[in-house]
Amino acid sequence: MGNVKLNGYLTSIIHKEGVKKQFKFEAKLLKQNGTKDPLNEKRFTKAKGLIHRYPDRVVLTITNQCFVYCNFCFRKHNWEEFEGFDLNEAENYIRNHPSIREVLISGGDPLTLSNRELENILKRIKDIPNIKIIRIGSRVLTAFPQRIDEKLINILRKYLPLWFAIHINHPDEITELFKTKARMLIETGITIVSQTVLLKEINDNSHTLEELFCKLVEIGIKPYYLFGCDQAEANEDYRVSIDKALRIMEDLRFRISGLCMPVFAFDLPEGGGKVVLEPDRIIKRVKNRYIFRNFEGRKIPYEDV
Numbered sequence: 001m002g003n004v005k006l007n008g009y010l011t012s013i014i015h016k017e018g019v020k021k022q023f024k025f026e027a028k029l030l031k032q033n034g035t036k037d038p039l040n041e042k043r044f045t046k047a048k049g050l051i052h053r054y055p056d057r058v059v060l061t062i063t064n065q066c067f068v069y070c071n072f073c074f075r076k077h078n079w080e081e082f083e084g085f086d087l088n089e090a091e092n093y094i095r096n097h098p099s100i101r102e103v104l105i106s107g108g109d110p111l112t113l114s115n116r117e118l119e120n121i122l123k124r125i126k127d128i129p130n131i132k133i134i135r136i137g138s139r140v141l142t143a144f145p146q147r148i149d150e151k152l153i154n155i156l157r158k159y160l161p162l163w164f165a166i167h168i169n170h171p172d173e174i175t176e177l178f179k180t181k182a183r184m185l186i187e188t189g190i191t192i193v194s195q196t197v198l199l200k201e202i203n204d205n206s207h208t209l210e211e212l213f214c215k216l217v218e219i220g221i222k223p224y225y226l227f228g229c230d231q232a233e234a235n236e237d238y239r240v241s242i243d244k245a246l247r248i249m250e251d252l253r254f255r256i257s258g259l260c261m262p263v264f265a266f267d268l269p270e271g272g273g274k275v276v277l278e279p280d281r282i283i284k285r286v287k288n289r290y291i292f293r294n295f296e297g298r299k300i301p302y303e304d305v
C-alpha cells in the first residue's frame, strides 16, 4: 500500500489540520510495531466475513474497500489479506443462532458497494426473523458524502429501523456537505451515532473533542464511542495513554452535557473484548457509606441503602 489516493471531496478538505494527519499515509509506517489482528477477529470468524464475538450480535465484514485508508485502522490486515464475504454462509449462521439479534454491517466501508449489492445484503439480513437491529458502520459522511443520494436513500428507507455508526475524529471533518447528507439520513428515519478514535496530536484534547461532540449533537448525531487507538500495526504514533484519555473524559464531563458525551472504550488484546472506562468517582467506601468525588473535584459523602 503506497500513498493514499484521495477522492475529490477529500482533496478539497485535506489541507485542514485535523484531516491531513489522519490520511497522509507513509509506507514506512507499516514497518512499525503492532499486532496484525489486534482484536483477534480471525479467531471469532464463524463464516466467511462473519465475526461473532458477543452473544447477541455479529459483524459482517462485507468488503475490504474504503473511501480512504486511515493510518490508524485496526483492520489493516484486511487491506491485503481479505478472505472475502459469503452471504449464504453468513445468513445460515445467523439463522442457526437465535441469540443473535443485531447485525453490524462493516468492512472496509459497506457503502463502497453498489446500491444493488447493498440492497441484496440488507434484504437478506432483514428477512432473518431473529434480527431486530441493523447497523451500518461507515466513514461515508467524512470521506465521500456525495455517495448519499436520493437513489441510496430510497433503498435505505425500505429497511428501517436502521442505524448508522459513522467514523469521525475531528471537527474539521464537519463540512456543509457532511451536514446536508447527515440531515438526509436523519429525515429518512435513520438514527446516526458517531465513533471517534482518540488520536495523538489530532484530537487528544478536550477542546477539540468538545467542539466535535457538541457540533454532532447540534446536527442530530449522538456521540456514541470514543475509542482508544488499537494496538494494530503502525498505530504506535497515534496511541494516547489511558491516563490521558481519562483526564480528557473528566474534563469533558465538567464542560458538556451527557447527551454530548460518548463513552470511552478500548479493545483488550487477543480478542479480550471491549472495556468501557470512566474516571473513578468513588474515593472511599466503608459498608454502605461512600465518599464520592463530584465533577468539580469536591469530596462528598453519600449513604447508600
Ligand code: SF4
Binding pocket: 065, 066, 067, 068, 069, 070, 072, 073, 074, 075, 107, 108, 109, 139, 167
Ligand atoms: S475507514 Fe475504517 S475500515 Fe477503512 S481504513 Fe479507515 S478505519 Fe479502517
